Amino acid sequence: MSTLCMTADIAVIGGGAYGLSAALWLRRLRPDLSVLLLDRSDFAGNETGRCGAGFRAQWGAAGNIRLCQESLPSYENFAEEFGYPEGIEFKQDGYLILAHGEEQLDQLRRNIALQARFGVDSALLTAEEVARLAPGLNPAGVVGGSFCARDGSLSPFRVLDGFHRAALRSGVVIRHGVTIESIEPRNGAFRLRAGGESIEAGRVVVATDTRIPQLLGPLGIDIPVQPYPNQAFVTEPLPPRLGPCVVSFAHEMFLNQTVRGSVVVVASDRRRALGADARPTADLFPRAAAHAIDLLPALGTARLLRSWAGLYSITPDMLAVLGETALPGLFVALSGAKGFMTAPAAGRLLAHLVDGQAVPDWFARLSPARFASGEELEKEPAIV
CATH class of the missing domain: 3.50.50.60 (FAD/NAD(P)-binding domain)
Structure with missing residues (x-):
């Protein structure tokens, strides 16, 4: 009883x-x-x-933009607002969202127009500007991108x-x-x-x-x-390779080099069935690693520290x-x-x-x- x-x-x-x-x-x-x-x-x-520990206001729906906007000042002033002087490893070097193809670039244009309505200072970049901002990335197929300098990453x-x-x-x-x-x-x-x-x-x-x-x-x-599984892994600390966090829809991937030098990779897999089983399948990690190396070639010689799996919450x-x-x-x-x-x-x-x-x-x-x-x-x- x-x-x-x-x-x-x-x-x-x-x-x-x-x-x-x-x-x-x-x-x-x-x-x-x-x-x-x-x-x-x-x-x-x-x-x-x-989670992958990224933070961005570069979204394409008003509700997501507003929630991130309202949250950003709290993260920028976390020590004072929450009494936490230890620091949250806030790396505010921006978010670079890549477009591989004109359809993705058009979507970024629409997203930026919506973000501007709410005061988000994001910008559309040419392929040449993307290469200058993140020279370590593989430029193949990149036709442009979007960038916001106030985005970044924190330690979860x-x-x-x-x-x-x-x-x-x-x-x-x-x-x-x-x-x-x-x-x-x-x-x-x-x-x-x-x-x-x-x-x-x-x-x-x-x-x-x-x-x-x-x-x-x-x-x-x-x-x-519905729960949607993803795979993540982190490398040993590397020399500086990435300033901004990077999102590539073509690679189904998020990359971030943390303040300690390690590169965090979070990979989705649209072929994976929705469900609460987040255990990696035998082919997911090799495929994710190959995509990560294609996106950031310097990862080809990097040693991994650990990997883990998680679940995204997918709403309609x-x-x-x-x-x-x-x-x-x-x-x-x-x-x-x-x-x-x-x-x-x-x-x-x-x-x-x-x-x-x-x-x-x-x-x-x-x-x-x-x-x-x-x-x-x-x-x-x-x-x-």
Whole structure:
């Protein structure tokens, strides 16, 4: 029989960037309320800890641009805003998005026009300008690109550590190793079941990304998200080869040389079936390595330090899903594969929503209600 072991005014399920940010901002908004964060793994054990660590405002859908814009000042001033003087290894050398072919270049033009509406200082580059900006790249087939100097990369582990410490200081109670198996509405509140224990909470935020349907599906709440596996690896430290982060849609790849010199490669595989099995297939790593060497030839002699696999959260429009579900008091925080980039703004604005405060119209449009109503937002085209 379950034993009631804990109660909280607000429970947040999921300890990645979205969950930690939401829990922290809830306590900052309402220090009179108890906030409990529950995570099934150890610190940084889920998708934020497996991401490529890039940050960019160069998107092709307004919701993604706005969330990144709202988050960037927090990352640029992370030490002050979150009390984390250790630094988050913020390398702000920009993002270079390559176009291999005129169709991709036309899409970048459309993206830049939209970004300009929101004040993003991005620019279209010729093939010659791309070569000057990143001379180590293979220029074959490149017809141009786009670039924004304020984009860059950060350490996901340091960012999570900063969120984690700030949340603890604010009074959030954090428990790792707790797998929530079900959510049950109960007298205007909720009961969370985890093994042999249960937890009562007045309001609940579910921030488990690709695993959200496992908890909300039994309640009749359909959040259309599917997990998409990717592969990542990192090299030994190398002499400077790349300034900006690089995205190549033709190679299905993201590259970044970190402040320590290692090159991080994140590879997608459109031939791979959607599903929660993120284990690399036998052919994925050799194919990804060949694509990486073709894109950055200097990697051909580099030694690998480690590799890992992760999951992207794929939504129909590749936008985040942030807001209250059809069940009052039950909220969802789903990143749409951009949780690390958008966590500061997503957590802060969702906390306002949970507290019953007004949020901007553009943020309100990211609500899960858009799927039930049939409202269609612009679909994000700039996904690797």
